[in-house]
Amino acid sequence: DIQLTQSPSFLSASVGDTVTITCRASQGISRYLGWYQQKPGKAPRLLIFAASTLQGGVPSRFSGSGSGTEFTLTISGLQPEDFATYYCQQLDTYPITFGRGTRLEIK
Amino acid sequence: EVQLLESGGGLVQPGGSLRLSCAASGFTFKNFAMTWVRQAPGKGLDWVSEISGIGGSMHYAEAAKGRFTISRDNPKNTVFLQMRSLTAADTAVYYCARRRGDVFDYWGQGILVTVSS
Numbered sequence: 355d356i357q358l359t360q361s362p363s364f365l366s367a368s369v370g371d372t373v374t375i376t377c378r379a380s381q382g383i384s385r386y387l388g389w390y391q392q393k394p395g396k397a398p399r400l401l402i403f404a405a406s407t408l409q410g411g412v413p414s415r416f417s418g419s420g421s422g423t424e425f426t427l428t429i430s431g432l433q434p435e436d437f438a439t440y441y442c443q444q445l446d447t448y449p450i451t452f453g454r455g456t457r458l459e460i461k
Numbered sequence: 462e463v464q465l466l467e468s469g470g471g472l473v474q475p476g477g478s479l480r481l482s483c484a485a486s487g488f489t490f491k492n493f494a495m496t497w498v499r500q501a502p503g504k505g506l507d508w509v510s511e512i513s514g515i516g517g518s519m520h521y522a523e524a525a526k527g528r529f530t531i532s533r534d535n536p537k538n539t540v541f542l543q544m545r546s547l548t549a550a551d552t553a554v555y556y557c558a559r560r561r562g563d564v565f566d567y568w569g570q571g572i573l574v575t576v577s578s
Contacts, residue, residue, distance in 0.1 A: 355523075386563050388563070388564045388565070390506075390565075392506075396570075397556055397568035397569065397570055397571055398498075398506065398556070398565075398568055399568075400564055400565065400566050403562070403563060403564035403566075404563065404564075409564075409566065441505065441506055443506075443564075443565070445563040445564065448511075448520045449508060449520070449521075449522045449523065450496075450508040450511070450520075451508065452505060452506040452507065452508065453505075454505045455505045455506075
């Protein structure tokens, strides 16, 4: 199985900050990586697919990059509604796997 | 508007069975693979199973193999997850999601399954 290692697992930041979350795959997955945001009690929301393509309706302050085994999600200019948990996901190979999540909290 | 609505969850005893349903609307159901993802209390997301648009191809996570069966009824726009031999480790919120290419672009609100005596 392809393991996805997210770092950090916890991040404290302030409104207006820029933060970066990293997702490393245990083997190459080309660009078959998505990023999701989840708020407590809610379903995950797709933010980015194919490593860097923004899903419709997602603010442009979210961006993704990477290919192969290393990927990043950057949020530029944090807004109050961005404080949530973020997951990466690979769909290159079954079984589909998720990272363990990065919890972003307000400092 | 795409909508996915799960049902069939609840409390079940260890060793018991449960069938989850996910009713879809707002898109041409047969054109999309559908998937189930679960989330244990306070934990991360775990993919469970996926079925292709016409239902000819199914995939399962190791934890689901031999116990869970995914199926779909395209005329009724519904995907199912039949779960058997349930244990406490299967306690989770179960989400159905639509797969578009290489992402899960729409998710249901989730349904809680609790396995306990």
